[in-house]
Amino acid sequence: MFNPLPYEDPNFRMPFQCIWLKLNGSWPLETVSSTHKPRNYLFALIYNIWAWYVIVSVGITICFQTSFLLNNFGDIIMITENCCSTLMGALNFVRLIHLRLNQRSFCELIKQFVVDIWIPDSKNASITKKCRKRMVTFQVMTILLSCLILMYCVLPLVELFYIVGTDVPVKPFPYKMVFPYDPYNSWIRYTLTYIFTAYAGICVVTTLFAEDSVFGFFTTYTCGQYRLLHKRIDVLVDKCKKNMSFGTNTEELNLKIIRELQSISQHHNKIIRFAKRLEDFFNPILLVNLMISSILICMVGFQLITSEYLFIGDYIKFIVYISSAISQLYILCDNGDTLIQHSTITAWHLYNCKWEEISYNKEFLINLKYMILCSQRPVRITAFKFSTLSLQSFTAILSTSMSYFTLLRSIYFDK
Numbered sequence: 001m002f003n004p005l006p007y008e009d010p011n012f013r014m015p016f017q018c019i020w021l022k023l024n025g026s027w028p029l030e031t032v033s034s035t036h037k038p039r040n041y042l043f044a045l046i047y048n049i050w051a052w053y054v055i056v057s058v059g060i061t062i063c064f065q066t067s068f069l070l071n072n073f074g075d076i077i078m079i080t081e082n083c084c085s086t087l088m089g090a091l092n093f094v095r096l097i098h099l100r101l102n103q104r105s106f107c108e109l110i111k112q113f114v115v116d117i118w119i120p121d122s123k124n125a126s127i128t129k130k131c132r133k134r135m136v137t138f139q140v141m142t143i144l145l146s147c148l149i150l151m152y153c154v155l156p157l158v159e160l161f162y163i164v165g166t167d168v169p170v171k172p173f174p175y176k177m178v179f180p181y182d183p184y185n186s187w188i189r190y191t192l193t194y195i196f197t198a199y200a201g202i203c204v205v206t207t208l209f210a211e212d213s214v215f216g217f218f219t220t221y222t223c224g225q226y227r228l229l230h231k232r233i234d235v236l237v238d239k240c241k242k243n244m245s246f247g248t249n250t251e252e253l254n255l256k257i258i259r260e261l262q263s264i265s266q267h268h269n270k271i272i273r274f275a276k277r278l279e280d281f282f283n284p285i286l287l288v289n290l291m292i293s294s295i296l297i298c299m300v301g302f303q304l305i306t307s308e309y310l311f312i313g314d315y316i317k318f319i320v321y322i323s324s325a326i327s328q329l330y331i332l333c334d335n336g337d338t339l340i341q342h343s344t345i346t347a348w349h350l351y352n353c354k355w356e357e358i359s360y361n362k363e364f365l366i367n368l369k370y371m372i373l374c375s376q377r378p379v380r381i382t383a384f385k386f387s388t389l390s391l392q393s394f395t396a397i398l399s400t401s402m403s404y405f406t407l408l409r410s411i412y413f414d415k
Contacts, residue, residue: 008120019210028107084318099207130227138216141209148321152198153202169184174194175201216332218278230345253358257358283381299408302409304322336390343379
């Protein structure tokens with residue numbers, strides 16, 4: 001498995017959720033740098049076959065769910081209930097294909113993060129502590145989504161063994177599905193079908209929180225790099241004056257400050273380049289995520305409001321579902337918004353670096369003006385350029401979901 005280590009921190013680790021990307025076949029493999037071929041050909045072959053098996057199993061399960069939708073077209077309760085799991089599956093089916101087809105880009109993104117963005121404790125303990133604290137939100141999201149898929153897989157078994165009984169002709173599955181064969185013909189066929197579809201759901205949910213954790217990990221430490229940059233800018237003039245020995249002439253001081261500003265500019269450019277690569281990699285799946293989230297939140301809310309005879313387990317399941325969907329969307333948008341704030345505030349730090357104390361240094365002032373001008377353009381993560389990942393987008397999606405919900409509710413009660 002691909003696992004680069006920074007020179008300054010051999011204890012570097014990616015978020016623990018990444019283990020699921022490795023188990024699902026979505027993590028890049030170690031390759032020979034000159035040829036980009038895997039180091040272990042046999043393992044790479046088996047791993048790639050497994051990766052495509054996961055994708056195919058998720059796709060087949062979505063087809064089973066879609067068949068149920070088509071068979072019950074016109075029943076708004078059935079459609080909205082089944083759309084919740086079908087849309088979640090479709091979202092992560094796209095994610096799995098995207099990760100599989102962009103292994104080299106993913107590998108390069110991780111490599112650039114390790115080299116340019118990762119902040120070891122030895123460099124600035126306070127900033128790394130803040131970064132780790134922000135990653136707690138992704139752990140909460142992981143717990144919510146894990147509870148969700150656990151309920152989807154376990155509750156049908158509880159219903160089968162303790163409520164309806166094992167002798168019923170139509171046995172429950174994790175999701176509403178229609179099959180091209182009879183899965184109730186024998187216990188072996190039912191068990192294998194249940195395991196197949198349940199594991200596909202596990203792959204769907206684990207890919208969701210694992211990939212979001214990677215995205216959050218990258219954006220959080222990118223914001224941490226901005227904090228380091230701002231600290232360097234704040235002490236730019238004072239640091240150069242302090243480091244110059246007594247009796248140093250003005251030309252040497254000017255040269256020292258210009259070199260330090262150039263170093264800060266290079267640091268800033270590294271952050272911008274990484275953010276651009278991060279956006280290029282994630283923006284297709286973010287677009288699908290934002291499009292589906294508004295419909296998903298609407299339909300789960302509709303199920304909670306209109307279903308009068310929900311089994312208590314299903315009711316809890318839908319509460320966890322809408323909580324995890326809203327929290328997942330909020331965390332992504334909040335990370336994008338934080339990145340925008342950190343990038344735009346750079347211009348303010350540059351303007352307040354005590355440049356007036358060396359206003360005679362014309363070259364320094366010209367370079368500073370260009371940096372301020374560039375910093376006024378926010379660094380942002382977009383959903384394929386259609387929408388910016390920010391808290392404004394979050395409120396807009398919730399507003400859209402509420403509109404869809406109101407429409408569905410009026411159609412339902414009019415009938």
